[in-house]
Amino acid sequence: MGILRFVAARAALGVLTLIAVSILLYLGTQLLPGDVASALLGQSATPEALAVLRAKLGLNEPAYLRYLHWLWGVVHGNLGNSLTTGTPIASALMPRLGNTLFLAGYAAIIAVPLAVGLGILSAIREGSLMDRLASILSLATISFPEFFVSYILIVVFASELGWLPSLATVYGGMDFWDRVDATTLPAITLTLVVVAHMLRMTRTSTLAVMSAPYVETAFLKGLSRSRVVLSHALPNALGPIINVVAINLAYLVVGVVVVEVVFVYPGVGQLMVDAVTKRDLPVVQACGLVFAIVFIGLNTIADICAALANPRLRSRKRQ
Amino acid sequence: MSAAAQDMLLQIRGLRIEASNGAVLTNGIDLDLRRGEVLGLIGESGAGKSTLGLAPLVYARAGCSITGGEILLAGQDLRKLDANGRRSLRGVRVAYVAQSAAAAFNPSMTLMAQVCEGPIRHGLMGRREAEAKAVELFRALDLPTPETFGQRYPHEASGGQLQRAMAAMAMSCQPDLLVLDEPTTALDVTTQIEVLAKLRELIREHNTAALYVTHDLSVVAQIADRIMVLRHGKMVETGTTNEILLSPREAYTTALVAERQAAMSGHGVAEAARGETVLTVDDVTVKYGPVVAVKGISFTVSRGETVAVVGESGSGKSTLAYAAIGQIEAAGGAFRFGPAALPPSFKNRSLEQRQRIQLIYQLPDIALNPRQKIGDILGRPVAFFEKTSAAATKARVAELLTLVGLPLDYIGRFPGQLSGGQKQRICIARALAARPELVICDEVTSALDPLVAEDILKLLKKLQDELGVSYLFITHDLGTVKRIAHRVVVMLKGQMVAEGPTADIFDTPPDDYTRKLLLSVPEMRTDWLDEALARRDIWRGGIAAVPA
Known part of the structure; x- marks a missing residue:
């Protein structure tokens, strides 16, 4: 199988997974007790009013037809209208998605190099003070709940030291550096949450390769430990590292709900939480779908990158 | 210093290597190796021959350490070297060729990058010079298209080619001493003869001394000047290759030689008529x-x-x-x-x-x-195929153990408590169940x-x-x-x-292939390889198309 075919197959699998997830999402929101009409009308609903509203919302059609209508709309960029505001979901979602991606990107720029770098360093200096310290500290940060870490950071850096704002207030047209300033505390919180996982995986998979015979060969050629780790062990350990980085990047996008709420940051997570409390199901679906796209997309890219890192797959075309 | 002393390359005195669990891997071994001399280290698995082979690199595998004795290379005690000293020794003055080149090459680097890494990293050559030298070695080792061979990744070369590329990598810094750890064991017999011939040529041409670790007396006979027989981490005996092969002194060596002779001299088992x-x-x-x-x-x-x-x-x-x-x-x-x-x-x-x-x-x-437990391993097929009662199963398991020559109290043991040969006996008993x-x-x-x-x-x-x-x-x-x-x-x-x-x-x-196969099996005499190569050349000249 050539590398192009592999990429195509993996991408197709990604799309298929996405369709499956969208069906599950749709089914999930359908399974909730009561429907959108009764939710909208609340306690005062009369059977007649309900019937009228159901007809208006198209709720009397079979579920699969409604799903196909919805999917058709989504493919054409139409996520439907919010039940509570009546406005197109896309126009509310897009700026929020921008905010979420900004925060995730900010956190990733700190977290990924930090985690992978410390992981490699820990592998080079296995058993050293630095290795143990990195291991213990990262474990400590992952053991505390996110909201706890958030509040500690707010108390120290916002209330006591006054260096950074405690609320991550952002708005359209905001200056880039102001935005960075506002999102630094949530970004640090997210970094602390994801670093441990990536660090440990980098360290473990690098060390796992260190017992391979070709690593012994490299040592017996008189190479230094750092050279052996960087040029012999690391390239062969990339597969698992790429995958764990992708999962954590996805988490930075889809798992930030708590952090967004604590810092009152207008991201997709908050939008989703609001929609759930208001039973605004089309918005919940849209948010879920965005999360699924990010998650599946990142993992597909990770699989392709991991395959590219393997010379057996990469060099097939030369034979 | 006398000429003989100057000629001495490696002297090991009272070498003791221990595992962290206290097991002694080599105990009080003395060894002398002159420049250009090849010493074969022979023994069964666990004899300590690989451990001893790694000692001139001042390297012990994970969980093991060199705890006593001296390792003198040209008079210098290598155990006294610090980490940097050891690094500039490895690959430069003493180089290593591993058993399985397929595993010993990094799968994600080209062969050229790996062969040149030593001379470049040790600051002995620039990249261009190192690559030219590598191509020269590839050519000397008869590798296909030596100019571009180095661009291949390990998975793009055959086992025999990789083993030769490994030898090229070891020779890239012109070491004084080469440690070869079962370098042909993983190869097919028709490939082994090529690699063996090329290794010997390389060692002789560069006048490199070598420690040749192997369990195969016939292979070592072709390449070694002297042989040291090891068992349980101790030296059994040492002597010139012909002394060991023709007049072994110790019982263990005699048994090893006799086993090989039996393998060589057999002509199959004749049967009067084929049965049903x-x-x-x-x-x-x-x-x-x-x-x-x-x-x-x-x-x-x-x-x-x-x-x-x-x-x-x-x-x-x-x-x-x-x-x-x-x-x-x-x-x-x-x-x-x-x-x-x-x-x-x-x-x-x-x-x-x-x-x-x-x-x-x-x-x-x-x-x-x-x-x-062994009792369960053997009991299950008995009960499964014969639907026996518990007592009958037990009796049959006992019968099976007797059949394969193991004591009955092995019923309660786990496979981990058995040696390799005993485990294979259990596998035979399980098949017979x-x-x-x-x-x-x-x-x-x-x-x-x-x-x-x-x-x-x-x-x-x-x-x-x-x-x-x-x-x-x-x-x-x-x-x-x-x-x-x-x-x-x-x-x-x-x-x-x-x-x-x-x-x-x-x-x-x-047919030609069967003939080639038979000619490629090393015999336990020192002149076999020369004869086989000569015979093969004549035969190659005679028959144009030899199956690979």
Whole structure:
């Protein structure tokens, strides 16, 4: 199988997974007790009013037809209208998605190099003070709940030291550096949450390769430990590292709900939480779908990158 | 300093290497090696020969450490070197060639990058100079298209090519001493002769001293000036190659030499007449997807007979065995047991059909569940096939243990408490538990030390005499074939190139490949390699088309 075919197959699998997830999402929101009409009308609903509203919302059609209508709309960029505001979901979602991606990107720029770098360093200096310290500290940060870490950071850096704002207030047209300033505390919180996982995986998979015979060969050629780790062990350990980085990047996008709420940051997570409390199901679906796209997309890219890192797959075309 | 002392390259005195659990791997070993001299280190697994081989690199494998003695290289005690000193020793003055080049090369770097890494990192050469030198070594080692060979990744080269590239890598810094750890063991016999010849040429041309670690006396005879025999971490005896081979002093060495001689001198086992046919292989073809692994093979195995299927890696011999037990489905042709055809898949075979054919695996270490006691391992097939009561099962297990020559108290032991040879005996007993008519033996002795393997072969023969069982013996080792097989099937690239009584095939090989195979088996005398190379050249001149 050539590398192009592999990429195509993996991408197709990604799309298929996405369709499956969208069906599950749709089914999930359908399974909730009561429907959108009764939710909208609340306690005062009369059977007649309900019937009228159901007809208006198209709720009397079979579920699969409604799903196909919805999917058709989504493919054409139409996520439907919010039940509570009546406005197109896309126009509310897009700026929020921008905010979420900004925060995730900010956190990733700190977290990924930090985690992978410390992981490699820990592998080079296995058993050293630095290795143990990195291991213990990262474990400590992952053991505390996110909201706890958030509040500690707010108390120290916002209330006591006054260096950074405690609320991550952002708005359209905001200056880039102001935005960075506002999102630094949530970004640090997210970094602390994801670093441990990536660090440990980098360290473990690098060390796992260190017992391979070709690593012994490299040592017996008189190479230094750092050279052996960087040029012999690391390239062969990339597969698992790429995958764990992708999962954590996805988490930075889809798992930030708590952090967004604590810092009152207008991201997709908050939008989703609001929609759930208001039973605004089309918005919940849209948010879920965005999360699924990010998650599946990142993992597909990770699989392709991991395959590219393997010379057996990469060099097939030369034979 | 006298001329003799200057000539001395490596002196090891009282070397002691211990594992962290307190086991002593080498104990009080003394060793002398002159410049340009090759010393063969011989011994069974666990003898400490690889551990000793790594000592001149001041390297001990994980969990082991050098705890005593001196390692002098040209008079300098290497144990006193600090980390930097050791690093500038390794690869530069002492270089290492590993057993399995396929595993010892980094899969994600080109061969050229790996061969040149040493001289460049040690600051001995620039990249261009190092690459030119590598190409020169590739050419000297007869590698294909030496100018571009280095661009390949390890998976793009064959086993024999990789082993030669490994030698090129070791020679890249012009070391004084080369440590070769079973460098030809993982190779096919027809490939081994090439690599062996090239290694010897390289060592002689550069006047490099070498420690040649191996378990194979015939191989070491071709390359070593002297031999040291090791056992349980101690030296048994040492002497010139001819002294060890022709007049061994110690009992252990004598046994090793005798075992090899038996392997060399056998001519197969003759049988007066073939009995009733047990297994018929009729025009069997096996495919992996579009790849044809076995192509139209036909032969028979009769009662109480051993048929050896020999061939090199990739010849399809194991595939044939797994098709016979139905693990892989044959794509064409049929296996017949007696008169009845066997369904291609074991799933469609009856209990009785499965019971009659049993398999013994190559690696006894992983063929036994480490968490089950021997009594359970043997008891299960007994109860499964014979539906016996608990008491009858126990009695039968005891009978099986006696049959394979193990004491009865092994019932309560776990596989981890047994040696490799004992584990293989358990595997044999497990196959016999089903009372099979045909046992397929897949390289059953290749993971065992020579003396242990010899015992296993004797046991298999004894069981055949007692029980009248037939063996289909899959192997790459012609010595094994000579000792136990009535008939032999020679396979090459999925096809059968020769079939017949062992003595006939070995005395008058009917085809070129079989002849080449037989000529490639090293014999235990020092002049064999020269003769074989000369013979091969003449023969190559005579026959243009030699199968690879």
